[in-house]
Amino acid sequence: MAQLRAVLSTPQVPHLLAFALVGRLPTAMSALAVLLLVRGQGGTYTLAGGLAALLTAGTAVGQPLLARVVDRRGQPAVLVLAALVSSVAFVVLALAGVGHVGVSAVAAAVAGLGTPPLEPCLRALWPDVVGTGPRLQAAFSLDVGAQEVVYVVGPLLATAGVALLGDAGGVLACVLFGAAGTLAFVALRAPRDWRPTPHEGRRGTPLRHPVLVRLFVATLACGVPVGALAVVAAAYAGGRHSTVLTGWALAANAAGALVAGLYGAAHSEAEPPRLALAAAALAGGYVPLALPLPPVAWLPLAALSGLALPVVLTAVFSTVQRLCPPALLTEANAWVATAFGLGAAGAASVAGVVTDRFTADVAVAAVVLGAAAAAAVASLLTGRVGSG
Secondary structure, three states: OHHHHHHHHOOOHHHHHHHHHHHOHHHHHHHHHHHHHHHHOOOOHHHHHHHHHHHHHHHHHHHHHHHHHHHHHOOHHHHHHHHHHHHHHHHHHHHHHHHOHHHHHHHHHHHHHOOOOHHHHHHHHHHHHHOOOHHHHHHHHHHHHHHHHHHHHHHHHHHHHHHHHOOOHHHHHHHHHHHHHHHHHHHOHHHHHOOOOOOOOOOOOHHHOHHHHHHHHHHHHHHHHHHHHHHHHHHHHHHOOOOHHHHHHHHHHHHHHHHHHHHHHHOOOOOOOOHHHHHHHHHHHHHHHHOOOOHHHHHHHHHHHOOHHHHHHHHHHHHHHHHOOHHHHHHHHHHHHHHHHHHHHHHHHHHHHHHHHOOHHHHHHHHHHHHHHHHHHHHHHHOOOOOO
């Protein structure tokens, strides 16, 4: 607890964390915002899903590329330019809607490509702001736990935007929160004072370091159960004819992750978790969800399944901090986020196909066990990387 208090009392930390979370809200808003825009204008789910996929793919490609530029040029200019590009693209998407599908498709991809890399930038700042050792461990845990707030609040803000401004309101809300959070973040001293690490010769890329590549692949595998959960929750709720259970299950999972993240930040003096054990715990935490239990038992299990995620991500970022050359740190953190997102997106797609072909309980069991197996593979991969 002492380390958590020390981190929170460190100058700039509350503002850095708060502004980064605000700027990252569009990552949790955009998919639902696009769905509400397209459906509100009479478009199909296929079109909505396609635009959302373009946005997600753009983000996955853009984050490491922008982070690589940050490692060479610094944070402020890259973040401001990215926020400008993404904001303009979101506005174009809102205006084009279903009436100009080609324009909307390009705008969705560009909005994703231009997403400001706030997450890797913040992770690169922590050592300079809070130092190393237990305080850095506490900062990573606090960061990972707090980001769950984004995924709870984001969809609510997208819905509120539509209620206030009409079909395009959710997309326009992405502009508001993304630009405001990014500009406020850049205005702080830490991002402006941060300088890229000098490097002689070619800087290269984290992808040329086998141990980091293995870590990224393991992170992708850890994203599988998280991405599958939304479909699993929807299938479970559908099998019990209660759509509201979907939201409760996702909220329970996020709440579990938030509690675990805050607990980890408060107890960072303890030995850092071994990444292999954390990934194994993630796998094991999802297995009970395969059981056809009543909601009164299944929802608490959904909360328990979220407990290991902050432990995994804290161990991942600590390992990156330890193994990555300083000149490549921002890009490496971006690859972690991209790998996790790709694992989650791929799992959601496969889970959707499985759910369409089987009964609810069979689909839930199949998807959960498959996702748990993927996380178990991550545990085996990370066993060779070392402790976090």
